[in-house]
Amino acid sequence: MNTEVLGMYEKLGISKEVWEFGQNIEKELEPRFQEFDKTAEYNQLKVIHAMQENQVSESSLGTSTGYGYNDTGRDCLERVYASTFHTEAALVRPQITCGTHALALALAANLRPGDELLSPVGKPYDTLEEVIGIRESRGSLAEYGITYRQVELLEDGYFDYPAIKEAINEKTKLVTIQRSKGYQTRPSYSVEKIGELISFIKSVKPDVICMVDNCYGEFVETREPSDVGADMVVGSLIKNPGGGLAPIGGYIAGREDLIENCAYRLTSPGLGKEVGATLGVLPAFYQGFFLAPTVVCSAVKGAVFAANIYERLGYKVVPTASESRHDIIQAVQFGTPEGVIGFCQGIQAAAPVDSYVTPEPWPMPGYDSDVIMAAGAFVQGSSIELSADGPIKPPYAVYFQGGLTWPHAKLGILKSLQRLIDTGVIAKEVLTK
Ligand SMILES: *Cc1c(COP(=O)(O)O)cnc(C)c1O
Secondary structure: OHHHHHHHHHHOOOOHHHHHHHHHHHHHOHHHHHHHHHHHHHHHHHHHHHHHHOOOOHHHHOOOOOOOOOOHHHHHHHHHHHHHHOOOEEEEEOOOOOHHHHHHHHHHHHOOOOOEEEEOOOOOOHHHHHHHOOOOOOOOOHHHOOEEEEOOOOOOOOOOHHHHHHHOOOOEEEEEEEOOOOOOOOOOOOHHHHHHHHHHHHHHOOOOEEEEEOOOOOOOOOOOHHHHOOOEEEEEOOOHHHOOOOOOOEEEEEOHHHHHHHHHHHOOOOOHHHOOOOOOOHHHHHHHHHHHHHHHHHHHHHHHHHHHHHHHOOOEEEOOOOOOOOOOOEEEEOOOHHHHHHHHHHHHHOOOOOOOOOOOOEOOOOOOOOEEEEEOOOOOOOOOOOEEEEEOOOOOEEEEEOOOOHHHHHHHHHHHHHHHHHOOOOOHHHHOO
16 A cells, blocks of 8 residues: 555655655654544534534525525525524625635724724734725725724733733724734634633623634634634635635624624625625535535644644744644745745645646735745635745745645645755755654
């Protein structure tokens, strides 16, 4: 069996030494992988239960055009999301174009001029800076007279409770908490930690709305932020909950009145949830959500495998090889441009789509350095699919995520290592030391 598998790896350009190095690490990770499988099992049952409870039927998988009135499949899917996240309601739409849009929608729908938005977890995700107006931008919340306050994190990356208490005032209407670290160096937060933070905030001001940016976090744990007091959870369908099948979309799950506000903002006052044709995407939304728990599990295994490979080879990895996981992102710090470039080229070479192209760094709009990106995805920009990117600037770190299946994530990481060896960034000898 092993020689047969090795033969396939060799066909895909992996040497015996790289493969054996990977095999040894995978063996050591067996107990952890079993834990991830248990989480996936629980989450799979949770999703199936939500689908059964809401009587998903063949007709739910239908489509609508035009106004999209009486799209019962769409309404049923929103109930499935609400059941899964244990919320009163949800909005799950192809008209929500991406994660940033979903977050901007949730904010704009629930804030009014004179209100204040608070981030108690430091700087939010880059694209939110323009949504909020931290960086001046057309149509930002700031232009509508919504102010913003931010409390910096403590040294250890966790919450400065006294400063948060101080920052909450009579104008504070909504608090935004980002679960995943994104491209920052702070930790990603466990659902438990988020729950503690929300409890504290509500003890200071009970009627404040707590929203969680749930991007990259869905199904990594058995609980979601909505299980620990979040009033809204928000995310992208081309990340975890789309299961790799959703070709577009975003979701917001939460309290009924808040979700109604989102619907009236997404479509129009007076129309709300009643309109919004689904144009044939529902089968992908349902099936993607059904697959999401095991897809996320594959991605988490890939992240942990990468952390262990590169930590063993002496690189700084965040999270570390042994840390608990709260999202699907893995950072590896190479310290040289060649490291970042080689890693991304290896990931690209493992892709089912566009494997023959070689990514190069380029000056991307919105970034202050060249950036290299590897993505051989079925859905453009999908980061639940195996993907990696890194800015060509110190500390020369690469951010890696996704993998629809564990064998693909494993191949991608082995290909990255192979590439770094073939280009002389990593000496072959270190594998056998
Ligand atoms: C990806 C992401 C976003 C933005 O989502 P897009 O779909 O890229 O617009 C926001 N917050 C976090 C934490 C993310 O990871």
